[in-house]
Amino acid sequence: MTHPAVPPDTTAALSLRGLWKRFGQKIAVAGIDLDVPAGSFYGLVGPNGAGKTTALSMATGLLRPDFGTAHVLGVDLWAEPDRAKPLLGVLPDGLRLFDRLTGAQLLTYAGLLRGLDRDTVARRSEDLLAAMDLTADRDTLVVDYSAGMTKKIALAGAMIHAPRVLVLDEPFEAVDPVSAANIRDILRRYADDGGTVVVSSHVMDLVQRMCTHVAVIAGGHVLDTGTVDAVRGGQSLEDRFVDLVGGRKESGGLEWLRTSSDSS
């Protein structure tokens, strides 16, 4: 896919142009253009290995792109990281935390690194611990948290400085349904108040119910973008996704797996 050189949208919460990244022989992201409107709840969906994490890493300053630019609310992230990073709250996927700290310490650490003062950090970390249902585990080392609790404390750490844009990579993975519902409420309220949320997910159903906009990514390219309703065009998002990405197999074969047929 080739694109005309469209200048970055400076009003957009996140505006990516021609992002490109290669790891050795493998091209992970092959020229992604994306505009995330301010105030939207934006879903990024794609099959495994589509380049979602790589794209989000480049959009949040964690990975330097080979080519392309990322603007956060009109600020060029890679040219002025000091101005762009305070606007962003980032939840990376598959990376460690400073897990020898307790939950409360980790939140404090994230807050202080963001340059907040002590009182603000203390107040906000109490609120976040309560919202994430982690108050009882505040003094437990993060290394001893369960996978879901770890995800929640990392999410809390991404929100402590009240960023304008939240970029969350697989925020609901391993999180129990009750906590997931609570987190969804928090995120929706945040978006209603003018914040922008970008989530990547495998769960189409969740994206369809939660997001206002969606982008489908596969093989390092954007296949389709727009509002959720426009993209799915009457079908369920899941069916539309399968149409776009392809690779669905006719469910033949594996007859031997039907144990019921030859037993009894």
Add this chain to the structure above:
Amino acid sequence: MVAHLVRLKLTLLGNTLRRSVWHTIGLVVATLYGLSLVFLGVGAAVVGGRADPVLTGQFVTLVGSVVVLGWWVVPLFAYGLDATLDPLRFTTYAIPRRQLVAGLAAAALVSVPALVTSLAALGVSFAWASDPVALVAALAGAVLGVGLCVVGARATTALCAPLLESRRYREVLMVVAVIPLLAIGPFFAWLSSRTAARGEVTVGPDELVPSALAPAARVLAWTPFGAPWSIPAAVHDGAWGLAGARVAVAAGTLALLAVIWDRALARALVSPRGGAAAGTARGLGWFDRLPATPMGAVAARCATYWLRDPRYATSLAVVPLLPVVLVVVGVSSGSGAGLLVLVVPVVAFVLGFAVSNDVGYDNTAFALHVATGVPGRADRWGRMLPVLALGVPLVAALSVTSAGVAGRWDLLPALLGGGVGVLGATLGTSSVASARLVYPVPRPGESPFRKPQGATVATLVAQMAAVAVIVALLLPTVGAGVAAAVTGAGAWWWATGVVGVATGGAAVVIGARWGARVYERRLPELLSQVKNFA
């Protein structure tokens, strides 16, 4: 099943080699090193065996005992050293346990240490080449010995696994494990001084060795460690009863170990991992005590890690042990307590160098620093401040103590200043190095003794470069010290101190500034590098 597991192990090995050139180089180097050891050992044994098979046999018994003991004990400290075939991964397959044990034992032979041990054990048997019957006994003993090594290692780890599973025990054990490692040197110094003392007159090493060797070998021959290696000697003497007894000791132990392993495996396969008590810490700790700035936060986090992460805590555990070790070595080797003055620079170096790969130690948790865009200055100073806060008073205290103990108060200014110089030069270099030369280290939660595979060459290069810079920085201080020692003039000792403090101070300030610049330029690249280790 045996063939399956051996093939699986070979495939896994092949795949790791395909993944990384460094792994291949590391494996080749390790194999060459091991083979050269085998070559030397076998050569020495064959030559020695031609001259005096009995004495050589005693020597083989001694070395063999150490090897068996090493096989049993070392994996405990380096837990997970070779977990490519972790028995727990076979939980979901319905493999009869007996077959699993046999297969795992055979697969355990497919590794460089096992290969080297086997070749060496079989090779040194040819020390008995002059006596065919003893040679056969030696070869049989070697097989038993290798079996004891491999099965023993599995049995001890399987036995201690429940203990090692719990994070807290494992971490305590890792720190405690430093103590015996450090004690080895003084022990040998003590041993040699004891033996030398008993010999009254100064004996050359060639006479000393046999006198200590025979009784040691006699005792060891009755232990499971030495029994397999001492069978041929008994056969050579025609003492068939003795030979039988030694076979019984070795074979009995082997059987016992197999049973222990089998039982432990049976238990491990039905009791899932986890369930250990969680660690807690009340309040915010250092975060409450240090300034609420990014720099203060980094310092608080590092201070917490120095105490809570075994990878740092082992550096701290060395500090109180070092003076003891040096005094023991100094006294036993006859050079007196004078060696104690070395404590100051060595401790300063250990502390300063512990942060030379700080980003590598952070691993991907470093992403938080990248995402928040911590200023380089805050990151670099934050990492150095806890070391300075601990190191400077420690250098002062150790300088006063060691000058007092050694009775050399004239050395005090040089010790103080030199110590600060070493600390500062090492820290300053570390500050730049940790932003520039990141190399793989044990991941958070892993044993500090576990060397990440294939990292050896990269690690060596990075550390040597850093040490070279530190040495260059300290040249003026050392020069002044040498001048002081040669002329004996007190003014030179003072000069050493002054030059040391100046070097240390300048190195810290320049190191922080330069490190911050490198850090800010390479921020995402640093993260990519540590991500590739994981």
